[in-house]
Amino acid sequence: MADSSEHAAADLPTDGFDYEHVPVTDQSFENALAKARNGERLAVADGIELITTGTDVDGIDQSRKELVLEAADRRRAEVVGDEVTFVANLNNNVTTACNTGCLFCNFKDTAHAFEADSDVEHAGFTKTPEESREVVESMLDRGIYEVTSVSGLHPGFALNEEHHEILRESDWKETNYKPPERYTADPGTYVEQMAAMSVGDVHLHSMTPEEAYHARRGTDWSYEEVYGELQDAGLDSVPGTAAEILVDEVRDVICPGKIRTDDWLEAMEAAANVGLGLTATIMYGHVENEAHRVLHLDKVRELQERVDGAITEFVPLSFIHQSTPLYEHGVVDGGASDDEDELIIAVSRLYLDNVDHVQSSWVKYGDEQGLKMLNCGADDFMGTILSEEITKRAGGEYGEFRSFDRYVEMIRAIGRTPVERSTDYEQRRVVDGEPPYGPELGPCADGTPLLREDEGARAGGDGLAADD
Numbered sequence: 218m219a220d221s222s223e224h225a226a227a228d229l230p231t232d233g234f235d236y237e238h239v240p241v242t243d244q245s246f247e248n249a250l251a252k253a254r255n256g257e258r259l260a261v262a263d264g265i266e267l268i269t270t271g272t273d274v275d276g277i278d279q280s281r282k283e284l285v286l287e288a289a290d291r292r293r294a295e296v297v298g299d300e301v302t303f304v305a306n307l308n309n310n311v312t313t314a315c316n317t318g319c320l321f322c323n324f325k326d327t328a329h330a331f332e333a334d335s336d337v338e339h340a341g342f343t344k345t346p347e348e349s350r351e352v353v354e355s356m357l358d359r360g361i362y363e364v365t366s367v368s369g370l371h372p373g374f375a376l377n378e379e380h381h382e383i384l385r386e387s388d389w390k391e392t393n394y395k396p397p398e399r400y401t402a403d404p405g406t407y408v409e410q411m412a413a414m415s416v417g418d419v420h421l422h423s424m425t426p427e428e429a430y431h432a433r434r435g436t437d438w439s440y441e442e443v444y445g446e447l448q449d450a451g452l453d454s455v456p457g458t459a460a461e462i463l464v465d466e467v468r469d470v471i472c473p474g475k476i477r478t479d480d481w482l483e484a485m486e487a488a489a490n491v492g493l494g495l496t497a498t499i500m501y502g503h504v505e506n507e508a509h510r511v512l513h514l515d516k517v518r519e520l521q522e523r524v525d526g527a528i529t530e531f532v533p534l535s536f537i538h539q540s541t542p543l544y545e546h547g548v549v550d551g552g553a554s555d556d557e558d559e560l561i562i563a564v565s566r567l568y569l570d571n572v573d574h575v576q577s578s579w580v581k582y583g584d585e586q587g588l589k590m591l592n593c594g595a596d597d598f599m600g601t602i603l604s605e606e607i608t609k610r611a612g613g614e615y616g617e618f619r620s621f622d623r624y625v626e627m628i629r630a631i632g633r634t635p636v637e638r639s640t641d642y643e644q645r646r647v648v649d650g651e652p653p654y655g656p657e658l659g660p661c662a663d664g665t666p667l668l669r670e671d672e673g674a675r676a677g678g679d680g681l682a683a684d685d
């Protein structure tokens with residue numbers, strides 16, 4: 218069944234957009250590179266010159282690109298040395314039901330299909346809090362440190378019972394609310410899900426700004442109040458996904474149903490104000506241009522100043538175009554090139570002089586290109602991302618699990634030091650000795666491997682939200 222995102226994509230132009238922000242500057246590539254090499258704070262114009270390898274040339278100039286990558290790799294070595302970190306984590310998404318209709322998303326299922334009286338077939342899922350708890354408990358003993366949970370905006374989801382009462386009185390078209398009893402499976406409340414997944418001192422990384430908005434829709438509650446209550450229920454840190462591109466003229470195209478840039482920033486600041494850790498992301502390679510990418514970095518750098526360093530890592534996420542409305546309707550004909558991937562990692566390292574860690578995502582880049590990124594400015598190689606679901610939904614090609622043995626082998630192959638980390642990077646352990654290797658930082662970890670490779674291949678995964 219066509220959902221609203223497909224209709225919206227069909228209305229978009231397929232020959233480009235008339236944007237206010239374009240990659241034009243009065244800076245030169247050489248000056249921008251000199252500033253980067255000297256460790257000077259970069260301006261937006263500098264970032265644009267570096268990420269385009271000069272606005273005076275068409276396309277990517279390969280020799281200039283190498284100079285940018287070299288400067289970023291040197292900066293990485295100065296800031297964090299030669300360690301490559303990764304975390305033992307589990308991905309437990311609660312539901313794929315969502316009405317938001319983002320045009321880059323291949324994760325959601327139209328929420329209507331989940332209603333008890335619907336005959337629409339779908340391959341999605343909704344977990345009750347009890348089911349979420351079982352998933353986390355079963356993996357805790359294997360040694361995970363962190364649970365990551367990012368979900369669709371299920372119309373039956375509310376922060377707590379009081380929120381349900383408020384929403385029951387609301388106009389559901391305005392608040393995107395339907396009572397949970399309308400659905401075949403009840404996700405419970407956000408507070409119940411946090412409490413269910415916060416088992417045995419595991420670190421709970423959840424509730425993006427978009428989810429926090431959903432958890433306060435129809436009320437006058439502040440983001441601080443919402444995040445404070447979620448923290449009391451067990452939330453430890455917030456994934457800065459749903460950021461996409463933090464420029465509204467791009468959001469208007471790819472995710473008109475999502476919160477605006479200012480709302481995203483307000484939610485992140487509020488989460489930091491109540492003491493939650495943060496990560497930040499960019500989802501690039503769709504309809505935005507290089508100026509938008511650098512303006513996004515600028516927003517993140519400013520936010521990091523305001524939250525006093527609460528952002529522990531920056532995660533560039535390359536748009537995976539397959540099975541998305543943007544691709545299916547010809548608005549885009551693919552994602553970012555390898556050159557663009559490398560340059561965004563490098564310019565993120567150089568521009569974000571107040572964020573220590575830049576992540577290379579093997580889910581998005583694969584192992585080979587993911588390793589290359591570790592020589593372009595990145596120093597973190599994501600997490601194991603176990604998942605218990607069988608159905609693979611993300612459309613990415615690179616599997617859903619990496620063992621510690623595989624991590625150690627890959628990282629040593631490029632001459633770097635493999636280090637298991639905690640979510641906030643405060644705890645770090647060099648992985649040495651003899652294989653097989655397993656996690657030691659998780660609350661129940663004792664060095665036993667999380668899964669064997671053949672188990673991991675079988676486990677598959679429930680996929681990640683397209684911007685996760």
Ligand code: SF4
Nearest residue numbers: 315317318319322325
């Ligand atoms: S990106 Fe998130 S909010 Fe947007 S449609 Fe997908 S699941 Fe829903």
